[in-house]
Amino acid sequence: MLDGVITVSISSDQDIVQARQKGRALAMEMGFGSGDATLIATAISELARNIVSYASSGQITLRVDDGGNRYGLSIIASDEGPGISDIRQALRDGFSTSGSLGIGLPGVRRLMDEFEITSQPGRGTIVTVKKWKQ
Amino acid sequence: MEVPILKQGAVLIATFQAALSDADLNHLRSALVQQVVRFRSRGVIVDVTAMDVMDSFASRTLREIAQMIRLRGAETVIVGIQPEVAFAMVQLGLTLEDVPTALDLEEGLDYLNKKFKKMH
Numbered sequence: 001m002l003d004g005v006i007t008v009s010i011s012s013d014q015d016i017v018q019a020r021q022k023g024r025a026l027a028m029e030m031g032f033g034s035g036d037a038t039l040i041a042t043a044i045s046e047l048a049r050n051i052v053s054y055a056s057s058g059q060i061t062l063r064v065d066d067g068g069n070r071y072g073l074s075i076i077a078s079d080e081g082p083g084i085s086d087i088r089q090a091l092r093d094g095f096s097t098s099g100s101l102g103i104g105l106p107g108v109r110r111l112m113d114e115f116e117i118t119s120q121p122g123r124g125t126i127v128t129v130k131k132w133k134q
Numbered sequence: 135m136e137v138p139i140l141k142q143g144a145v146l147i148a149t150f151q152a153a154l155s156d157a158d159l160n161h162l163r164s165a166l167v168q169q170v171v172r173f174r175s176r177g178v179i180v181d182v183t184a185m186d187v188m189d190s191f192a193s194r195t196l197r198e199i200a201q202m203i204r205l206r207g208a209e210t211v212i213v214g215i216q217p218e219v220a221f222a223m224v225q226l227g228l229t230l231e232d233v234p235t236a237l238d239l240e241e242g243l244d245y246l247n248k249k250f251k252k253m254h
Contacts, residue, residue, distance in 0.1 A: 013156035
């Protein structure tokens, strides 16, 4: 069983590539199939991009979770950016404040098994998503 | 990162690599459009077989490439989207809208050649 935590600092588009490559490598190492590894890498790419566009810098943490008889990969995207004042609105399809596609959060939620967000205006945002290994 | 752009007759073929950053994609977009103008190309094939992630930025850039090239009077085909990538794109809610896609390079060329014939 793998354990450990990988943290990638995110402040540029190059870091987005780094983070998703590390995520894919870890997923494959954990025994996820290439389909799930692609979903995981794509989710990381979107979460990291949100950090760069809304908060300018933050970090992506990849963590192997032991759930007893199964285990999963958690991705924690955290930043100290402006935060989100209306989370429900941010989770609606088509909503965007940065002039991007507005696909971000609802799309990422569909890619993964679990999704959690906490945000405080002026303090930052933490998005935690998880994929369980089938 | 340099992306090879190959000229084959009236068609340009661009092969995208796996780890493209946003800056790489932006660079590619302008390089491709410039080449289309320079060679008076009528078709462009963008081969994304090697791309292991297609996120919102990458798919938007592909749509923009196709739209810019269409404004020049040429046609773009995206080829080689991997099945896992297609699945992730659908889950994420990404589309390429009206940009044509084909299975591989050969079918992409086939598609363009048929289009060119129709124009005569």
